[in-house]
Structures are given as structure tokens and as C-alpha cells.
Amino acid sequence: MKIKTAVIGLGHVNRCLLAILSAKSDRLLRDHGISFDIKMIADSRGVAINADGFNPAELLLRKSAGATTADFVGFRDAVPVESLLGENGIDLIFEASPVDLRTGGPGLRVARAALQQGISVVLANKGPVVLALRELQALAERTGAGLKFSATVCGGLPVINIGRRDMIAGDILRIRGIFNATSNFILDEMATGVSYSDALAEAQRRGIAEANPSLDVDGWDTANKLIIIVNSLLDGDITLADVDVTGISDVSAEMIATEAERGNVIKLVASANRGRFDVAPRILPRTDFLSQCRGWEMGVELHTDIYGKNYYKLWEREPTPTAASMLRDAVHIFVGFQRPTSRSLVG
Ligand SMILES: NC(=O)c1ccc[n+]([C@@H]2O[C@H](COP(=O)([O-])OP(=O)(O)OC[C@H]3O[C@@H](n4cnc5c(N)ncnc54)[C@H](OP(=O)(O)O)[C@@H]3O)[C@@H](O)[C@H]2O)c1
Numbered sequence: 001m002k003i004k005t006a007v008i009g010l011g012h013v014n015r016c017l018l019a020i021l022s023a024k025s026d027r028l029l030r031d032h033g034i035s036f037d038i039k040m041i042a043d044s045r046g047v048a049i050n051a052d053g054f055n056p057a058e059l060l061l062r063k064s065a066g067a068t069t070a071d072f073v074g075f076r077d078a079v080p081v082e083s084l085l086g087e088n089g090i091d092l093i094f095e096a097s098p099v100d101l102r103t104g105g106p107g108l109r110v111a112r113a114a115l116q117q118g119i120s121v122v123l124a125n126k127g128p129v130v131l132a133l134r135e136l137q138a139l140a141e142r143t144g145a146g147l148k149f150s151a152t153v154c155g156g157l158p159v160i161n162i163g164r165r166d167m168i169a170g171d172i173l174r175i176r177g178i179f180n181a182t183s184n185f186i187l188d189e190m191a192t193g194v195s196y197s198d199a200l201a202e203a204q205r206r207g208i209a210e211a212n213p214s215l216d217v218d219g220w221d222t223a224n225k226l227i228i229i230v231n232s233l234l235d236g237d238i239t240l241a242d243v244d245v246t247g248i249s250d251v252s253a254e255m256i257a258t259e260a261e262r263g264n265v266i267k268l269v270a271s272a273n274r275g276r277f278d279v280a281p282r283i284l285p286r287t288d289f290l291s292q293c294r295g296w297e298m299g300v301e302l303h304t305d306i307y308g309k310n311y312y313k314l315w316e317r318e319p320t321p322t323a324a325s326m327l328r329d330a331v332h333i334f335v336g337f338q339r340p341t342s343r344s345l346v347g
Pocket of ligand 1: 008009010011012013014042043044045068096097098099106124125126127151152155207208209210211318319322
């Protein structure tokens with residue numbers, strides 16, 4: 001199956017996706033009978049269309065060297081992506097443009113237009129999911145398009161999949177988590193004497209921090225992930241207005257050191273419990289599961305009625321696992337859930 005694909009946003013996440021598509025193309029064909037034919041690309045400069053398909057490795061190389069879509073064959077100046085999808089027979093969109101929590105930005109416009117035309121959408125961009133999940137789900141249902149967004153929460157951690165697919169007849173009673181690797185890394189680094197600004201700079205260098213780091217350190221990114229989890233796993237319909245949000249900017253090195261002497265750590269924790277939703281720095285005993293989420297790790301606890309208490313964590317230092325989640329979502333849309341046939345222990 002050859003999937004005509006549009007890659008929207010060519011930043012850290014989708015460049016990792018291009019690297020995966022390039023490295024794993026044989027494997028995807030062998031295990032799942034699927035290949036991704038990149039017909040359309042878009043960045044801040046505009047959109048380019050190539051009927052013969054863009055080579056992902058070449059795309060990655062040129063984009064990493066500073067090229068824009070204007071430097072590629074098939075550049076279309078000042079034409080919105082959404083107006084070009086149908087006429088180019090696009091089947092799937094990988095959407096990873098910058099998050100816009102006010103209007104949804106290009107991500108929401110493109111997702112809407114695609115789903116209306118029966119084109120499947122895989123999102124890493126949280127904006128459309130936070131602002132319009134119900135609307136997008138209704139559109140997808142009406143046209144039969146696929147809509148998946150597991151990369152929007154905790155990168156490679158399949159928390160959305162576990163909650164939606166693997167807890168049949170179960171209720172989730174309580175959720176707690178560390179959903180933002182940048183703020184978690186900063187707090188850990190501060191505990192070892194590194195300054196707040198040096199730690200943030202390192203997160204930015206690795207492409208983990210948001211383009212606007214206030215989203216990370218002021219708790220908004222964590223709150224958005226909590227909203228996505230609640231609305232997609234608990235059938236909630238909450239917005240940012242329902243979440244009490246406090247970030248880490250008032251947490252000082254002295255506070256961290258004082259708590260360390262008492263056997264505690266300070267973590268930015270999201271919580272959904274009995275209809276209350278909040279994000280705030282919390283003092284936790286060193287033995288707490290979330291205290292064990294160190295540095296580049298994110299973690300989530302799902303307390304359920306019949307599946308026990310689930311504890312998951314992920315180490316993600318660069319956005320490759322996030323990109324891999326996008327690939328996983330696309331494969332689930334087009335071929336369903338299949339066990340890979342050629343997996344073995346390597347390394
Ligand atoms: N980084 C992570 O670890 C991570 C994890 C999970 C989710 N996400 C989400 O994934 C998305 C992308 O993150 P990122 O780290 O890859 O961001 P990024 O490095 O800042 O890249 C954003 C990309 O979007 C392009 N862009 C800007 N405006 C656009 C527009 N109007 N239409 C199409 N493309 C446009 C940019 O173009 P130029 O190349 O021309 O600048 C750039 O290629 C964000 O929504 C983020 O919240 C990120």
C-alpha cells in the first residue's frame with residue numbers, strides 16, 4: 001500500500017520522522033506492506049508539491065542545511081496547504097507545525113480541511129487536539145478518515161493507546177504525571193547546581209523545548225497534555241480554563257536543596273482527581289514513582305478500577321520517539337494493529 005503523504009512542518013519532530021521513514025522503509029514494507037510517498041511538504045515559507053515524491057533522506061539533509069520549501073521543486077508561493085490536498089490525492093498528513101493555543105493555527109486549519117475531505121491526519125501538534133478534539137473526531141467519523149494524536153502526549157509513551165485500547169470496561173479513577181521533559185530536566189539539573197538558564201538552553205539545543213519555552217516552564221504544555229488525556233481517555237470535555245496551572249519559575253535552587261535534605265524532590269506534576277485538574281510543582285518523597293522520573297524522563301500513573309494501578313515512564317532526550325509515535329499512528333490507521341513479523345533482539 002503506497003500512502004500519498006503530506007509532511008506539514010519540517011522542524012525537529014518531522015525531521016526525526018523523515019530519518020525514520022528513510023531508515024525503516026524496507027522494514028515497513030516487509031512487516032506491514034506499507035510505504036509513505038511524500039508528495040507534499042510545508043514549512044513557514046510555504047508549500048512544495050512533487051508528483052514524483054520527495055526522497056526523505058534528501059529532504060532531511062537539505063532542510064537541516066537551511067533550505068526552505070522555496071528551494072524545492074514544486075514550490076507554490078502563498079497558497080494555503082488546505083487548498084491543495086484534494087487535487088493532489090493526499091491520503092495522509094503528518095502535522096508537526098508550531099502549537100497555537102489561541103486559534104489552533106495552521107495545524108487546526110489543515111486538520112479540519114483534511115478530515116472534511118476524508119484525508120487521515122496524524123498530529124504531534126497539541127493545538128488542534130486541545131482546542132477542537134470533539135469537532136475533529138466528529139469530522140473523522142463522518143468521512144471515515146483516520147485521526148490519531150498519540151505523539152501529543154509524552155512523546156513515545158503510548159499512554160493514549162493504552163488508555164483507549166487496552167483498558168476494556170475499565171474506569172480510570174485518578175491520573176498523575178510528569179508530562180514535560182524540559183521542566184523535569186531543568187529541575188533535576190538545578191538540583192545538581194546547574195543554572196536554570198543553562199539547563200533550558202540545553203533542552204532547546206536538543207529540540208525538546210517548545211519554540212516558546214514559556215509553554216514548558218510555565219506549565220501550559222503539561223496542562224495541554226492533561227487536557228488531551230482527560231478528553232480522550234475519560235470522555236471529558238475540559239479546557240485550559242478548567243485546569244489550575246502553576247509553572248516552575250518560582251522554584252529556586254535553595255528550595256530544591258532544602259527539600260533534598262528532607263528526602264524529598266520537587267516535580268512539576270499534573271493531576272486529575274475527583275473532577276479537579278491541576279498542574280503545579282509538588283514536593284514528593286524520593287521514593288514516589290514520579291520522583292523516579294529523572295531528567296529526560298516523563299511518567300504517568302493511571303489508577304483504575306479493574307486494571308490496578310499502572311505506572312509508565314519514558315526516557316526521551318530527542319524527539320525521535322515522538323516521531324516514531326506518529327509513524328505508529330499512521331500504521332494503525334492504514335493497516336490496523338499488527339505484530340511486526342521481523343522483530344528480534346538487537347544490540
Ligand atoms: N519537539 C518535541 O519534542 C515535541 C514533542 C511532542 C510534540 N511536539 C509538537 O510538535 C510540533 C513541532 O515541534 P518541533 O519541535 O518540530 O517544532 P520546530 O522545530 O519549531 O518546527 C516547526 C516547523 O513548522 C514549520 N512551520 C512554521 N509555520 C508553519 C506554517 N504556517 N505552516 C507549516 N509549517 C510551519 C517551521 O518552518 P521553518 O522550518 O521554516 O521554520 C518548522 O519547520 C509542535 O506543535 C510541538 O508542540 C514537539
